[in-house]
Amino acid sequence: MTAFFALTKQLIKNTLIPNFKDAKEKKKFIGMVVTIVICLGIPYIAMLVGIFGLVKASVELGYIAHILSIGFFASQLLTFFFGLFAYINIMYFSKDNEFLFTLPLKSVSIFWAKFISILLYELIFSVATVIPVCIVALIAMATLGSFSAGILIMMIPATILLPLMAILVIALLSFPIMKVLQFFKKRPIFGAVVTILLVAAIYIAIYVPIIINTPDAGSSDIASGAVEEVDEGFSMSDIYSALLPSIAPIGKYFYHTFLLASSMTVGGVKAFGYGMAFIGIVALLAGLGTLLAMWQFKRISQGVYENNGAMASSKKQGEVKQTSLKKALIKKEFSSVLKSSNLLIQCGMMVVLPPILIFLLGMYQVKLTNSFVALAVAELIIKLMTSSNTISLLAVSRDGEGALMAKTMPISANQIIWSKIFVGFVFSAITVVLSTIAFSFVGGVNVLQVLGFFLSNMLYAWAVNRFCVYRDLKKPKVHWKNIEEIIKNNFSSVIPMFIAFIPGLLVMAPTMAYGIALTLNPYVIGAIYLATTLLVSGVYYLIISGITKGSVEDYWQRIE
Amino acid sequence: MNEILTITNLSKKYKGNDKYSVKDLSFEVKEGELFAFLGPNGAGKSTTIKCITGALPYSEGNIKICGHDLHESPIDAKKNIGYVPDNHFTYDTMTGYEYINFMSDIYGVGVNDRKTRGDKYVELFGLTDAIGKPIGSYSHGMKQKICVIGALIHNPKLWILDEPLTGLDPQSAYNLKELMKEHCKEGNSVLFSSHIIEVVEKLCDRLAIIDKGSLLISGSMEEIRAKNVDNSLEEFFLSVTQGDVLVGDEKEEFKF
Numbered sequence: 001m002t003a004f005f006a007l008t009k010q011l012i013k014n015t016l017i018p019n020f021k022d023a024k025e026k027k028k029f030i031g032m033v034v035t036i037v038i039c040l041g042i043p044y045i046a047m048l049v050g051i052f053g054l055v056k057a058s059v060e061l062g063y064i065a066h067i068l069s070i071g072f073f074a075s076q077l078l079t080f081f082f083g084l085f086a087y088i089n090i091m092y093f094s095k096d097n098e099f100l101f102t103l104p105l106k107s108v109s110i111f112w113a114k115f116i117s118i119l120l121y122e123l124i125f126s127v128a129t130v131i132p133v134c135i136v137a138l139i140a141m142a143t144l145g146s147f148s149a150g151i152l153i154m155m156i157p158a159t160i161l162l163p164l165m166a167i168l169v170i171a172l173l174s175f176p177i178m179k180v181l182q183f184f185k186k187r188p189i190f191g192a193v194v195t196i197l198l199v200a201a202i203y204i205a206i207y208v209p210i211i212i213n214t215p216d217a218g219s220s221d222i223a224s225g226a227v228e229e230v231d232e233g234f235s236m237s238d239i240y241s242a243l244l245p246s247i248a249p250i251g252k253y254f255y256h257t258f259l260l261a262s263s264m265t266v267g268g269v270k271a272f273g274y275g276m277a278f279i280g281i282v283a284l285l286a287g288l289g290t291l292l293a294m295w296q297f298k299r300i301s302q303g304v305y306e307n308n309g310a311m312a313s314s315k316k317q318g319e320v321k322q323t324s325l326k327k328a329l330i331k332k333e334f335s336s337v338l339k340s341s342n343l344l345i346q347c348g349m350m351v352v353l354p355p356i357l358i359f360l361l362g363m364y365q366v367k368l369t370n371s372f373v374a375l376a377v378a379e380l381i382i383k384l385m386t387s388s389n390t391i392s393l394l395a396v397s398r399d400g401e402g403a404l405m406a407k408t409m410p411i412s413a414n415q416i417i418w419s420k421i422f423v424g425f426v427f428s429a430i431t432v433v434l435s436t437i438a439f440s441f442v443g444g445v446n447v448l449q450v451l452g453f454f455l456s457n458m459l460y461a462w463a464v465n466r467f468c469v470y471r472d473l474k475k476p477k478v479h480w481k482n483i484e485e486i487i488k489n490n491f492s493s494v495i496p497m498f499i500a501f502i503p504g505l506l507v508m509a510p511t512m513a514y515g516i517a518l519t520l521n522p523y524v525i526g527a528i529y530l531a532t533t534l535l536v537s538g539v540y541y542l543i544i545s546g547i548t549k550g551s552v553e554d555y556w557q558r559i560e
Numbered sequence: 561m562n563e564i565l566t567i568t569n570l571s572k573k574y575k576g577n578d579k580y581s582v583k584d585l586s587f588e589v590k591e592g593e594l595f596a597f598l599g600p601n602g603a604g605k606s607t608t609i610k611c612i613t614g615a616l617p618y619s620e621g622n623i624k625i626c627g628h629d630l631h632e633s634p635i636d637a638k639k640n641i642g643y644v645p646d647n648h649f650t651y652d653t654m655t656g657y658e659y660i661n662f663m664s665d666i667y668g669v670g671v672n673d674r675k676t677r678g679d680k681y682v683e684l685f686g687l688t689d690a691i692g693k694p695i696g697s698y699s700h701g702m703k704q705k706i707c708v709i710g711a712l713i714h715n716p717k718l719w720i721l722d723e724p725l726t727g728l729d730p731q732s733a734y735n736l737k738e739l740m741k742e743h744c745k746e747g748n749s750v751l752f753s754s755h756i757i758e759v760v761e762k763l764c765d766r767l768a769i770i771d772k773g774s775l776l777i778s779g780s781m782e783e784i785r786a787k788n789v790d791n792s793l794e795e796f797f798l799s800v801t802q803g804d805v806l807v808g809d810e811k812e813e814f815k816f
Contacts, residue, residue: 006665010651019653019696099649102613103666104638182575302617306575 004109007100011117015090036498048132056140057240058248066251067244068137068261072162073254075129077206079122079166084199085346087118087170092178093342097301107298108290115289119160119167126163131155134264150264150271158260161282165256168285173202175292178300181341192344196352203353207360210250211367256281325411329419336398337391337423343398346390351431354385355438362442371444372515372525375453378439379511379533380504382453386431386461387500392424392468396476396559403478403559413556421462421469428461448526456533460503463541468496470548473555506536563624564640564718564749565589565612570621572607572773581607583773585621589718589751589766594744596764597753600801604773605753606646609722612751613643626717639667642716646723648703652696656687656706659695660713667714674713681709684735700727708736712743719743721752725759737763757794771801 020026058067091114100110134155141148177195184191252258256278263275323331337343358381362374395417396403406416436454439445510532514525565588572582582604589595599605610616612623614634623630628637650659660682664674682691685705690698695706704727711719719740725733740750740763754760760767761781768778777784777800784793 003666003668006662010654010662014651014653017653019694095649096651098610098615099645102615102638102641102643102645104635105666106635299617302615303575306616 003103003105004113007103007105007110008113008116011113012120015117015121032495039498044128044132048136051133052136052140054240054244055136056143058244059137059140059144059146061241061244061248063244063248063251064137064141065258065261065265066248068133068264069251069254069258070247071133072130072158072257072260073251075126075133076162076166076257078125078129079163080170082125083118083122083163083167084170084173085349086121087167088174088177089342090114090118091171091174091297092301092304098305101298101302108294111293111297112290115167115171119164122163122167123160126159130159130162134158137264148265148267150267150275154260154264154275157279158264161279162257162260165282165285168282168289171289172285172292173198175296175300178304181345182300182303184341188341188344189338191341192348195341195345196348199349200352200356203356204360207357207364209253211360211364325415326419329411329416330423333419333423337427340398343390343394347427350385350389351427351434354382354431355434357381358435359438359442362439366443370515371442371446371449371522372529373512374442375439375445375449375529376508376512376515378435378453379457379507380501382432382435382457383460383464383500383504383507384497386428386457387464387468387496389424389428389465389468391427392420392465393472393496395420395424395469395472397472397478397480399476400478400480403476407556407559413553417469417473417552417556421466424465424469425462428465429458432457432461446522446526448523448530452526452530452533456507456530456537459534459541460537463537463544464496464500466548467499467544470551470555471496473552473559476559478559503536503540507533562591563588564591564593564626565751566622566624567608567612568622568624570608570611570618570623572604572611572616572618572620574607580773582611582618585770585773585775587768587775587778589749591749592744592747594740594750594763594765595752596760596767597751597770598755598757598760598767598797599753599770600755603770603801605755605770606722607773608770609643609720609751609753613641613720614638615645639714640717642711642714642719644704644707644711644719644721644724646726648700648707650695650703650706650710652694654695655693656682656691656695656698656709659706659710660691663710663713669714673715677713677715678709681712681739684739685709685732701729701732704728705732708739712739715746715748717748719748719750721750723754724752725754725756757797761793769797769800776800 018029020029055064055067058064091111094114097110101107134151138148138151141151177198180194180198181191184194251261259274259281260278263271263273263278265271266274337347358374358378361377361381362371365371365374365377391398399406432454435457436450439453440450511529514520514528567588568586570582570585571580573580585604585608597605597608607616611618612625612630614630614637623637625637626640628640630637651662654662657678660674660678663669664678669677682688685708687702687705687709690702695703698706704724708721708724711721721740724736724740728736737759740752744750744765752764764781766778766780767784769776777787779787784796787796
C-alpha cells in the first residue's frame, strides 16, 4: 500500500469509526444512534412526503430545476455550517500534524488525505438530503408520466460533488481564517472576534441576496391566504401553486446548484453542458485548493503548534490580589475560556450567529408570511444554538488534569460546578439578549412576542447550561495534552441539541400555527405565545433541576 | 566515517518570539555513532530535534541527512530517519499491530521485513500480549515502546530519540539502551537528547552540550574528559551551563 493510501485509510478510520472502550459502550452508542435515526427519521420522512406535493407542483409549473437547486443549496449550507469548524480542527489543530510532518510524505498528500476523510464524514449530510430529494423528484415526475434519466444519472455524482464543493469553499476560506488567528496569536480575543466577523460576513453574504430576491408578499399574507382558501375548498396543490412563484425563482440565484439541477431536468446535449459546467466549477475550486494547500497548508499547520511554543515562553508579570472564592472560581473559568482561540471562536459563534440568523431568516419570513412564523423559527434556532454551548459542554473536560488537582483542594464541588454553569450562562445570556434585539428589528413584532422570547429563553439558557455541565461532569475527558484535542473530538453536543428539538418544536409548532391559521388580534396571539413559551421553558427548567439535583459531589468524586 | 547528519549554522526563532530558541548551531553525527544531545530544560534540544525531523520549519542554516538537504529533498531525507518524539504520539484507535503496519506502509517496508523486525521488537519490549489492543489502552511506557518499534521498523540510518528513557521501567530502559548500541554497531547512527548526565556518560560516543539555544561544547567523551580532568561530567555540565539547570530562561517575576 502506498504511503498516501495508508495515511488516508487511517484518517478515514479515525474520523468515521468510533473508538469504544468495551462492548457495553459500543452497544450504548448503537442504541443512541438508532434512537436518533428513528426519532429524526420519522419526522424527516413525513417532511419528504409533505414536500412531494410541492415538488409535483413545481414539475407541473416548470419550476423543478429551481426547487432542486434550492434543495441542493440547502444541503451545501448544512455541510458548510457543520463542516467549517470540524474542517479547521481536523486540518490544522489536530495533534497528529506534528507527527505527520516528520514522515516522508508531501504536505499536499497529508492535506488531501485529511480532506478525503472530512469529505466522507460530511457525505452523511449529503446522503441524507440529496438522495431523498432526488428520489422524491423522480417519483413526482413519474406520477405525471415523465421520466428523468438525468436525475438518475446525476444523483450519485451530485451526492459527492455538492459536499465536495462546500468543503472546497471551506478549505479556501480556512486559509484567511487561520492567517487571522495566527496574526492575533498573542491576543486570542481579537483573533476570535475577527474570525467570527469574517464568518458572520459569509453568512450575511449568503442570506442577503436571498432576502433581496424574495418577492414581497406585501400586506397580503401568502400562506395564511392560502390556508383561508383551503377552507373554501381548495387543495394543498393550490397552496403550493400560490407559494411556488414566490419561492422557486430564488433557486435560480444559486447559479452553481441551478446548473446541476438543470443538468438533471432539461435532457439532451444541454443537460450534458450544464453538468460539465458544474463539474468544471468544482474542478476549478479543487485546483485552487491544491495550489493554496501546496503553498500554505504546511506553513499554517506548523504555525499552530509553533505558537504553543511561542505562547509558553512569553513572559508575563503576575499581580497578586485577594478575592472571594466565588469570584476566584468565576475568574478562573473566564480566563480558561478567553485563553483558547478555538474555544472562544466556537463560543463566539454561538453568541453571534443566532442573532444574525434570526434577523435574516426573520426578514425573509416576514416578507413571505408574518412575524409569528419568524418568531417560531427564532425559537427553534435559539434553543438549538444555546444547547451547543461548548463552554458548558466541556465544563469539566476543559480543565484537563487540573480537575484532578481541584479534587484535592478544600472546595465544595457545588461551588465549582455553580461557577461553571454561571460562566456558560453568561455567554448564552448574551446570545439571548442579542437575539431578542435582532428579532425586535425584523418588523411587525409586538412587545409580547419580544418579552416572551427574552424571558423564556433566559430561563431555558440557565437550565440548558446546567444540563450540559452536568452531562460533562458525569463523564469528563480530563486526560489531554492540548485542549484542541477535546474541542475537536467533541460530540457531546449531540444529545443536548437533540433534546433541544423537543422544547424547540413544542414552542415552534403552535407559534407557527397561530401565525398562519389564526385571525385573532396580534396581541392576543402574542399573549398565547408568551404563556406557551414560558410554560415550556418552565417545565424544561423543572425537569433539568429534578434530574441534576444532589448528584454533584458524587460525580465530582468519580472523576479520574 | 561518512556523515549521516550535518547541521550547519542552524538558527530557529519561534513565530512571535524575539529571542532565538536555537542560535547558530553546527555539529555532525557520523556513521555508527551514538550521539547525545545534553542540555538543561528549555535549552533548545527538542526544538533542534524537531527541526531535524521536519516537524518545525527553520529559516536559517542547513540540515543534511545522508547527503539529502532537508529543504531541497525532504522526502528523501526523512526516509532515512526514525523518530521517537518525547510526547510519544500515536493514533489511539489503532492497535499496536496496526500501528506497526501503518508505519511500514509509510516507509515502504516489505512484508517479510516488517514481520521479522516487528516480532523481534515486540518480544524484546514485552508487548506480545498488548500488541492486538488499542494503543489508547496502553500505559505511558507501553506507548513509548510502540513508538520505538514504529521508528525502527524501516531500519533507519539515523534514529532520533527525544528524551527516550523517561517513563520506562528499568528492564525496558536497559533493552532500549542495548538496542541503541546495536543499531550503531550495524552501521547506523543514533541521536538522542537527554538531561540525565549518567545515561549520557555511559552510553554515547560523542556529545554536544547546548544551553539557551547555543552550542557550548561538542566532542567525543574522551575529548570532554581530557578537557575536564578534575571534574565529573556532571560537574563539568553544571559549570558550563552556569548552574542554571532547573530554571533556564523561564524565570517569572512576581510583584507582591
